[in-house]
Amino acid sequence: MDERPHIHIELVSDPIYLSGARELVGSVARRLGFDDLQCSKIALAVDEALCNIIRHGYDRAADRPIWISVWPAGRDESGRPSGIRLVIEDEARQVEPNALKGRELDDVRPGGLGVHIIREVMDDVVYAKRKDKGMRLSMVKHAPRRDGPGRTCSVTLGRDGEGSA
Amino acid sequence: MDERPHIHIELVSDPIYLSGARELVGSVARRLGFDDLQCSKIALAVDEALCNIIRHGYDRAADRPIWISVWPAGRDESGRPSGIRLVIEDEARQVEPNALKGRELDDVRPGGLGVHIIREVMDDVVYAKRKDKGMRLSMVKHAPRRDGPGRTCSVTLGRDGEGSA
Amino acid sequence: MSEQEIGIANAAGGIVVTPEGDIDMHRSPELRSALRGVNDQRPPRLVVNLAKVGYMDSSGLATLVECMRTAKGHKTEMILCGMNDRVRAIFDIARLDQFFIIVPTVDDIVGS
């Protein structure tokens, strides 16, 4: 966590940039060991976190800062990165971290979905107040163990031409 | 240019993050008025610029900083953003800006492609030395004029269900 | 074409709405107003074909839920179709998959 992030983004709180932020995160997750569906879910969690900041934190003001930091979260046995750590920060209204629980799973209704999605998708989710102002959301998602041979050995010879890893 | 960028990214010079950077830029370009093929070309120009910094500027060191700044470049008659301005900076070896011309168009050979692609894809391309160390590449691409009605009016009624804008 | 469209067509025994591209907080207002316009026509059936939607977040879900409520009040049958796996996943995570009629493709709609 203290290590410099591999990617650090400052963006304005305009929904027009949500797609850029989540495409970056989804694409980086792909390279950090996740499959397409997992990447899409991780991108969704980031999207929901940004939407909540824009909507609840900044009351839809489109010109306030949001910071996203990205680190690889670990290494698998062959030394390749395998997991993603994300920290999303704002300087918006502070709320009690334990108020951000997400709705109960069996309370089926629209709304109250964002926090629920974030907690459902990511392995670790921690909300905290930043020192001076604003909130910090720290999230980690571990990549599933890779089966089969490592990537550089995954070239297969056969009519189907598809590897198993 | 003096205005704060809408998105500012600091990333390490590791090729593993190229895809994230270009997906962000491609996706933002989509929202700033470009079609899919144009977005892909703009993403390519950014990719080539980053590759050149990693390869030629940092001699493939994977832990050096690169900065990307993004602004919308203009507004169309209905006030929607229509164009993208990108600035890519490093603290790598400085080279004479006018050495970065790209190969001649009729000099067909592999290599020497990156600068050529950047100049071919973008409308304005300016290399400069930064004050202390490193280079700055400033690029602008204008979106083509939109024909037809504005987006919010583009809902069409018909069997084909496709608008013209 | 510089932004994605929302197609609206008379088909499948009602009106078929076909949004294109990602439905997120930036684009869901556009879908909401298109769906409101269709609901105002009180068709017997309202189909939202998501075949051209690559991604949707909770603002897209909320838009569809609002549409379903209005449709119900009008006795309009609302059907969703064409979801890819990524869109399907968010319906599942939100546990809203059971609240919509979901069929694989437009062609699977009876009476179309």
Next chain:
Amino acid sequence: MSEQEIGIANAAGGIVVTPEGDIDMHRSPELRSALRGVNDQRPPRLVVNLAKVGYMDSSGLATLVECMRTAKGHKTEMILCGMNDRVRAIFDIARLDQFFIIVPTVDDIVGS
């Protein structure tokens, strides 16, 4: 599957290499070593099927150019197929489209 694969199959009157995903500076070394391995077998024909490649940058181009040179030395016929518009665009920008035999799909290869 956690990273994209490179498929290699005996087909189309030679060996068909089918890389998957984006070919950029991060992934082209992998493609380069796969193509070198295939060239070492000196097949009569080497087909690179780009149908599963969504994007390619100049490092991918350079990899294909190197492969073509080696293939030529071996009298191996090298053919590219399956390019989407975005991949096609970079061949055009680089003016290298004329230096490769490019056909639409694997099925368009004569004698396959």
